[in-house]
Amino acid sequence: MLPALVDIGLNLAHDSFDRDRDHVVATALAAGVQHMVITGSTLASTRAAIELARAAPQRFRATAGIHPHHAHEFHDADVPALRELLLAPEVGAAGECGLDWFRNFSPHADQERVFRTQLELATEAGRPVFLHQRDAHDAFVAILREYRSHLPGGVAHCFTGNESELRDYLALDLSIGITGWICDERRGHHLRELVRLIPADRLMLETDAPYLLPRDLQPKPQSRRNEPRFLPHVLATVAACRGENAADLAAATTRNALSFFGF
Numbered sequence: 001m002l003p004a005l006v007d008i009g010l011n012l013a014h015d016s017f018d019r020d021r022d023h024v025v026a027t028a029l030a031a032g033v034q035h036m037v038i039t040g041s042t043l044a045s046t047r048a049a050i051e052l053a054r055a056a057p058q059r060f061r062a063t064a065g066i067h068p069h070h071a072h073e074f075h076d077a078d079v080p081a082l083r084e085l086l087l088a089p090e091v092g093a094a095g096e097c098g099l100d101w102f103r104n105f106s107p108h109a110d111q112e113r114v115f116r117t118q119l120e121l122a123t124e125a126g127r128p129v130f131l132h133q134r135d136a137h138d139a140f141v142a143i144l145r146e147y148r149s150h151l152p153g154g155v156a157h158c159f160t161g162n163e164s165e166l167r168d169y170l171a172l173d174l175s176i177g178i179t180g181w182i183c184d185e186r187r188g189h190h191l192r193e194l195v196r197l198i199p200a201d202r203l204m205l206e207t208d209a210p211y212l213l214p215r216d217l218q219p220k221p222q223s224r225r226n227e228p229r230f231l232p233h234v235l236a237t238v239a240a241c242r243g244e245n246a247a248d249l250a251a252a253t254t255r256n257a258l259s260f261f262g263f
């Protein structure tokens, strides 16, 4: 029997799924991915994620938030709209939110402002946070520390950092989301050891589809588009790195995700 999995990071509202969204979901279900959390990264994509989740609330949750890339487009006048979206029953977490100083699509001041706003709104709404961080660890942790005790939970989504960053996150009582980045023999090599340091009750799995197609899929898919049906491959890789049985790891990560996102 296939282990039941939860993909905690799926950009299902992305336009690369416009042609065949139902098929993408059907093939994920057939692969054992029974629950999916649809990422919101702007007000518009949050609305789309909620609408998709509403069609099958037993299978889906949405996140409601503004990705740091889009922070410059988010103004004080938009706060009430995000506050309201966070309260939708389909929303399992606030985000994705955080800091991205790798691409720097938004000025740092905007990113920090919008991150703080979302941590406040998450606190108000009693939602955990779905967190994104790249090349901004120190500033990110400093801001998060101020709010952490008020938040019901947080997950560092698509963790790709080093050991000291991982230890900072665990000390902040965060959960850790692992994507197919770990399958990348060049960029993901360090994760193969680090993933052993994550307690089983803090670990969750995600594809971040359509991004981050695992590089070692066999046979290689025709398209570069990642899909939630590849999550069992991430599970198998993480289980092998941890020296664990895949079914046991599936059970643990699924339990963590269902409880975190309020399924």
Ligand SMILES: [Zn+2]
Binding pocket: 096, 131, 132, 133, 157, 158
């Ligand atoms: Zn992200």
